Amino acid sequence: MLIKKTRSLCPSCNSVVDAEIVEEDGSVWLNRTCPLHGDFRYLYWSDPEMYHRFDTYDAVGNGIANPQNPGAPENSCPTACGLCNNHHSQTLLANIDLTNRCNLDCDFCFANARACGFIYEPGFDDIVRMLQVLRDEKPVPAPAVQFSGGEPTMRKDLADIIRKAKEMGFPQVQIATNGVKLATEPDLVRELRDAGLDTVYLHFDGVTKETNPILAIHKKTLENLGKAGLGTVLVPTVIRGRNDHQLGDIIRFAIENIAFVRGVNFQPIAFTGAASDEDIQKARITIPDVLARVEDQMDGIIRKDDFYPVPCVLPFSDLVEAYTGMPQVRFTAHQHCGAATYVFVQPDGVIPVNRMVDVESFFESIRHMAGTIRKGGTINKYKALLEGVRGLHSSVKKGEQGNTAKFWKMIGRTLISQNFDALREFHWNALFIGTMHFMDKYNYDIERVRRCCIHYATPDGKLIPFCTYNSGPVYREQVWRKFAGKPDSGADSSGDDETFEPYSGPVLRRVGDQVLPYNHPADPNSTPVT
Template sequence: MPNTVGTQIARTFDWVLCKAAGITFDTIQYFNKRNPNPSVTPKWSDKPLLKSWEKSKPTLGFPRQTDSLCPACVKEAREAIIAGKKDWRDLMHEKVGEIKAQIIERDGQVWMVKDCPLHGHYEDMMAVDSKWLSWIERQYPGRDIPAHNDEDLHKHGSSTVRYGRGSVLTVDLTNRCNMMCDPCFMDANQVGYVHELGWEEIKEILDNALKIKPRRQMSVQFSGGEPTMSPYFFDAVAYARKIGYNSVQAATNGIEFAKSKEFCKKAFEAGMRYADLQFDGIGNDANSHRQIGNLFDVKLRAIENMHEAGIEIVLVVTIVNNVNNDQVGTVVKFAMENPKKIAFVSFQPVSFTGRDEDITPERRLRQRYTLSHLAKDVSNQVGKVEPRRDWFPISFVSTFAGFSDMVKGQDSQWGSLSCGCHPNCGVGTALMINKETKEWAPVPRFLDAVQLTKDVTDI
């Protein structure tokens, strides 16, 4: 009986406390909205932090019209520039290859449809589930501070970065690679020449990135080809950390890391934090399209060596429909079974560029894999994860970056890492895993993420 009475008293007290806190919070917000404090201008930006209602958004929903490219026009323009028949500076002033596209809903799916006056009709799937894409777009928090102090660097015509700083600075150190596989976005080892950055060029890229404002933290990703083949790989990692970037990573096939524990140790000591490890599935058969018979064994050795050295590992899985989409669940389960070694899993739906640029329309449709496919496959192959509850645009986390910026104050030298990419660009979810028992659950299952971001925004 005493326990029952005590429990009732505790529940009543908890209810009163929560109610009082809610009323107090709402009262403060009432006056804040009518007499808001002026926005802070931190040292890392010449423009003030944006209030939530000041953030702009692109046109979302469907049907809608957007700017797109004709793939044939793009290829012709590139070949003309390489052949010296066209000036590359034309890309800054002319809308080379640009055409309008319509984003429409068709049979519960979302498609992009466009017509080029020279090359005809194109269409491609954007989402297999229109309701899922609507959910994702509704969670977009808005754009970051307009980019500034960037006039000498952001000169890319219609593709010029106009908002924020981005979240990843990718530096292609070399187009050389110690593999010859498909898919390859870079078309490494196939173009007939070696393009490799010298040391002064690497420093210039990293130094220039510091000039652009807002000066936010970014993940500096060294890529290629295979970045570990660059003679400046360790120096580049160390220099990126030296000038202030705290998240330095390498997009790698893992071969050099598998071959040598000393290589892993040297990379970690230079400042490498993450390895974005190419990882197409579980078992050698699932990796056979990479043309190396024991590639999965190589991946396992690389994981062991890098973990021992202190490098955090991100499994990066390029998903091709009807090739390895059946591996989504097994890869997620592999990561959940190794939570002390695997920090994240990054699925990259195939992009038909580089070595796969000239595929037929039939193959494109057959192998197209969208983010909505991924949400559906994770749900079906892993369980528990609900597509329209547990997935959010990557830019969803920018709300928390804004809160962090406010807490750090105007004297901070760096803004927080903030991804403001379009909601159609990337999505993510989070799983809470007990590293000892391996029990797990999607975080949105027990935490109302939408309400949390609303509360953080109000603060």
């Protein structure tokens, strides 16, 4: 059964081709034909029922008002990036690659950083210019930036970069890290915190040595982050047959460390390098697969239908925009890009937020409140707020759990008293559980690309959607090569010889369930470019 038509990429030559999303054999598939390389059929989503449920949250945004490529033809995607007039979402989270150097070498790294043979490491001034592009977005500046790589902690000026981002007005500054240096350098952890770092996204693939060979390092990392009071999100790359049997254990690990672990964000593997059909069939796992395993491994305490797609929170943006009269960041990511929920961690157990509130009724109350407020007048605003809260109260009472006092208190303090500290209290008493499935050339859907809300900033002033940058027509490699430094002189693209800090620690490589230094007798790989 045809669900809809879209456009995709030929997995062999990366040319743009027409495609169809179809429901067949109990799954959702992406079919396409390349004139040169023939027919291709790859799994898109494994659960048609969940696919259609998420489709009800479809919400197309208006993009940014100042795109970098304002005259791009309708059919130019994805070959005309940066963001163009055909892109439908604002930047919710920006990524900036600070380096392609790394002190780990993971076989599933979508950056494939250590295989480049050259050094990409933009200078401080280059990074400031990228940050400024993000803050200049209209109608709303990008609210969050994540510094990534490679491994961002290998830069000696990381704290200065974080400090500058906070000075430029980013409410949320993050790093994506493997945690190796943070385990051995607690002073660095404190330095990054003092510079203004808000959240650490820690690559964390499991709770045993077999699934996470650097588990001992990660435990020390988390100890240091906890002592510094830095919130952490665990980010497992989920690979079928390798660690998908431990998703529940990872959540339980997060619950046990709720004092400083704020969330778990599962990322199903994306095949951004060379992959055979056998590799894909063996290791592919989709969002519904992840959520089904979570339900099974958590014994139904957290269920598959507890999760909602990103656009579900759009009514909150509508409400704040209507109440304040100010444009807000709008969560118009594609409904099949990710899923998330919150669970309350209490002494007597774990309660998903939708067991405490009827979510559909709750969102409808928010939508009604926003619509009423838009009709105007200060008195009408406050009256609509009071009437809306009564509707919210009704939706909370419909929840499965009787103990909803904490949730209702948080909502009341936030909306009636305009005390947004209550939301911070909510976050610290809850655990975020989410999954985001970034695309590769095998499941590439251009309609998803045009709705992407996670964008990479590049030294030439462009903003490129995440899945185009990593899985499209080789944008990451193009950017890194164009702005590469000179490995023989140790200089970066800005000519600053002081940017590179010699790394004296071990360079590690995953070999099966072991992590070994390069040139270890058990490592069959040759010495890499350093």
